[in-house]
Amino acid sequence: MPDSKLRILILSTPVGALGSGLGGGVELTIANLARELRSRGQTIEIIAPTGSQLGDLSIIQIPGELQLTAQTQAQAAAIIMPGDPVLANMWAKARAIQHDYDLIFNTAFDWLPFYLTPFFDIPIAHFVSMGSQIAAIDTAIERVAIDYPGTIGVCTRTQAETFSFAERCCVVGGSGVDPAVYEYCDRPDNTLAWLGRISPEKALEDAVAAAERTGMKLKIMGKIQDPDYWAKIQHDYPHAPIEYLGFLPTHELQQALRTCKGMLMTPRWIEAFGNVAIEALACGVPVIAYRRGGPAEIITDGKTGFLVEPDSIAGLVTAIDRLDEIDRSDCRHAAETVFSQAAWGSAIENWFYRLAK
CATH class of the missing domain: 3.40.50.2000 (Glycogen Phosphorylase B;)
Incomplete structure (x- = not known):
């Protein structure tokens, strides 16, 4: 250097x-x-x-x-x-x-x-x-x-x-990510998380549908970029167990995220990377993502989360049922080293x- x-x-x-x-x-x-x-x-x-x-x-x-x-x-x-x-x-x-x-x-x-x-x-x-x-x-x-x-x-x-x-x-x-900013949690609640801009290419509705099928509460965090899209999701899934927490600064975000059992990534497009994935890993939260784009290069299938068939809600549900197989310390280790x-x-x-x- x-x-x-x-x-x-x-x-x-x-x-x-x-x-x-x-x-x-x-x-x-x-x-x-x-x-x-x-x-x-x-x-x-x-x-x-x-x-x-x-x-x-x-x-x-x-x-x-x-x-x-x-x-x-x-x-x-x-x-x-x-x-x-x-x-x-x-x-x-x-x-x-x-x-x-x-x-x-x-x-x-x-x-x-x-x-x-x-x-x-x-x-x-x-x-x-x-x-x-x-x-x-x-x-x-x-x-x-x-x-x-x-x-x-x-x-x-x-x-x-x-x-x-x-x-x-x-x-x-x-x-x-700076791991010191994110608190590790090895005793999560029975909740899921979804982070990102709320706009159609992020396909939040898939995560909401998966949460509805499993009955697990889904914490949604991010900027509402398309209000009509968000309104349609609420209309189409009136009984889904979801909670919108808003766009949160990092300290508040990691406090809400760290206690989740897993995080879902459901993009319709090819994500270049996926900052929210490494934020989840830093908290020890496994990531379930469609096998497309950047997340497929971040997540080690079966170790730091699961990669599922793109656009498959059934695949998300199956992966959610397997979250207990993940050692959350492996997620944290990935954030402390590779990411x-x-x-x-x-x-x-x-x-x-x-x-x-």
Whole structure:
């Protein structure tokens, strides 16, 4: 590892203020990485939409209209920006102050940062946090991957393979957790958990249906991104044993999560990673997930949870019945080693040094 320290400028997602929950797992990714790199002596500054809060982390607040999320758009969608786009404003600020830094870390899954890459003088490490969503964005990413080798980082190999340029992607992992923040629990209640943005691609209804069949209470935690979708679930499953706890800060989230017997992950799409999975493991909570996307690379089937046939509610129910087979200490151990904040910080730091040399 080089002796010199880096000055790193992190560009946040433009779909919501940090701390709002609108940015999904990217918010946890930025917070954990910034704190880990700062603890290693690196200089960290973050540019994010106005209203962003991440504790004691330094944030340059940028006004403007939020961007549409990629997962709500069709593959053939055109690139659309609002009249006063926070995304463009953030990148204009970054270009103005770029020479105060050694490297920019981009977490925005949008066309503009990739288009702007040739107009910057310092290296940009692009962290691509989703699989293929919109053809125009895929094309922009591929051009950067070709012209600036090694600058496209992805969470998992499964995610990379959704792109035609998979071999040009660097698999750097999706995130890491600080185990000290999450309390281990080896005596759970007879409850289940589901964490995430409440929107159709997350298929919360499958978890609700499984909870109804088993009679086990399901704690639901996360931002309601699509109120109509949430209302439909409540209408369709009026007798399901569910409890909505809201979007919780990490301390409150882990207190509610740690006592659960298991956590369900039910995405309809290919998740790039799955931050909620490693948060559950850190609490000692086994994860039951569809065998698709990032969770299939996080969970060790039969040891830290179960992988079931995608979209199979019956498969979820069968796995729930087997939760007692899991040694919860194995879940915690995975979070303390493979998926720790320190391990991921080392992987990202090594990537940054390669690009900044």
